[in-house]
Amino acid sequence: MSDTPPPTVFPDLDPVLMMRVHPEAESVAELDAAAVAQGEATAAAGAEQQASQQEPGKPPEQPPVDIPPPVNKDVPYLSQTGSTLNCTMGNWVVTPDSYSYAWTIGGSVVGSVTGPTYIVTPVDVGLTATCVVTATNAGGSTAAPPSNAVTIA
Secondary structure, three states, X not given: OOOOOOOOXXXXXXXXXXXXXXXXXXXXXXXXXXXHHHHHHHHHHHHHHXXXXXXXXXXXXXXXXXXXXXXXXXXXXXXXXXXXEEEOOOEEEOOXXXXXXXXXXXXXXXXXXXXXXXXXXXXXXXXXXXXXXEEEEOOEEEEOOOOOOXXXX
16 A cells, blocks of 8 residues: 555645645645535525525526517508597517507697597697607617597597
8 A cells, every 4th residue: 555645636736735724734634625515605605695695585597588679560450539639559579568659630740648548629620640669678769650540539
């Protein structure tokens, strides 16, 4: 039998340097064990730190998923009932989280109305109306083509 120490776990590390980091080690085998223990402790501390940074009861944050913006499938439809114009949202692929509406009456954008309904005023009668719906989700926003044109009665 020879008195050769067992092979080191970390052969690329300098034993002299390792003795400086772990002065309590008396052999190469003890150096290896100390290095392994230090690595395990470092990994455990990293996991503990990550766990402490999340809110209690909240699942760990997942990497962001690339979500594409909504895609318009069917153009919004505009109709008039009495003195109210109604614009549907149309149909979308990749579900939107919200919608906004832009109204055009007689060729002018109506900036004060952003919802799906427009209350007709007497000056609007005889003018043409359209609406454009913009759908938004985490991936971005997409405007649909303008709705059908309606002549306000």
